[in-house]
Amino acid sequence: MLVKDNEKVGPGIYKMALESEEKIKANPGQFIHLKIKNDSYDPLLRRPFSIFDINKKENLLTIVYKVCGRGTKLMSEIKSGEDVDILENLGNGFNLKNKNKNIVLIGGGMGIAPLYFLAKKLSENNNLRVLLGAQNKEELLFLKNKFSKLDLKLDNATIDGSLGFKGNVVDYLKSLIKDKQEIDYIYSCGPTAMLKELKKIVVNNDIQAEASLEERMGCGVGVCLSCTVRTINGNRRACKEGPVFPLKEVIFDE
């Protein structure tokens, strides 16, 4: 795919828009696997990114990523007009069948990225509330502004308290539940520690929930078994059967 633009939108946070020659079919929660360099074996492996947004009319697919290692650092240096090798439509996305429900979306850090595409779809037929969590205001600004243009209720939580609720986003959810906020269904994506905590809440309050897991991946296409997720139904591959799983089925390490 052709890199349409690759711009900085926050501290170490970038948005990359990719233009496809073919029609984009991806669903929210699915991911792409991006090869950083075609002409060098270093870095060797691809990097997986969930889809932030797609524009079907212009055949554009957008990802939002944070520079956190060598691969993403090199990615941030990719210029508009460059060609990148991408494996598309990977994994199974979020359940889009919910209608007329009170739905809460909870995203932590870069885990917020796939929830934007999801929110656009779900807000058409549901009552949506979105909780975004990050370290501070700067990290959240770009994402928060995007969500605020959609038809939904938006809440923010920051660890340093510079925007919205002071604390983590799961604690904020707890306060909503305490205030008898009606929740039929939760969608989530974020670090493992956050999802582990969230699982306790949805189990205790008997709320249906699904989460997209951020596991370290190798091939992204189901052969290397690097991204195994333990579930009550046995081992599953995050890249193939996931990355989205019913949260109650995921077994987190103690």
Add this chain to the structure above:
Amino acid sequence: MNKNNLKTKLANLKLKNPVITASGTFGFGTELDEYLSVKDLGAITLKGITVDKSEGNALPRIAETPAGVLNSIGLENPGIDNFKQEVIPEIATLEVPAIANISGYSVKDFVQLAESLEDEDCIDAIEVNVSCPNIKDGGMAFGTDPEMIYRVTREVAKVYSGTIIVKLSPNVTDIVKMAEAAVEGGADIISLINTLLGMAIDIDKKEPVLANTFGGLSGPAVKPVALRMVYQIYEAIDVPIIGMGGIMNGKDAIEFLLAGASAVGVGTATLRDPAASVTIVSQIKEYLEENNIENISEIIGEAHK
């Protein structure tokens, strides 16, 4: 006229071309249908199986290193019974020779696995994995002791009448001794190398990256070591060799053939590009065309002067 003939023969294995997928990088043969057609390959090696089902190691199981990958999957697999019931029927439908990779924690395990595959017609060979670095007992412990390699191979050969490949570990001081022990035990083919034991450390967390601490290194970083070992054993043994270790493209594959391999294994390249193995087949063909080589067999071992 058979121009630029890619056919290669290893013991009783007749392959249409010398490219074989390496175990653990190609699932059970059907996972990558979307990206390639398996019948374009010489053969496929299936994900390693053990007697009992295995959940594999804790995560993280993979870490990238300069031009390499460390893995500690730990042989996650459904076990031999499920393999026979669920996987074998699928393998039987594939139009490509299939090699079953077997791993054990004891000599008895290897014998049981080989015995239970004896009557499976769709399995064209077994690869005895005496070299997995990611399991605590067995695996590499066998592969670093020539006496154990000899014993495992000999016992497997007693119960398995088909083609036996023994896959060697590079984590040894003298690879030639290991290869000779396998041949003496009854190996029809030697494959090498498995991964090199290594590790990576996260300097922020001040702890090993892999949950298992150590893992097996593969990818371009290990290629020179693998190539050297293929070259060395080619001079010492008379059975065919499947060379592997960091083969990413046709040029790499040709190097292994010149070093003495009759076929090559492609592993980590598939993790980067699902269709890498078939791309390598066409790149080998291009090399033969450009160099006016009629049969691939002409170049095997040619680097030995």
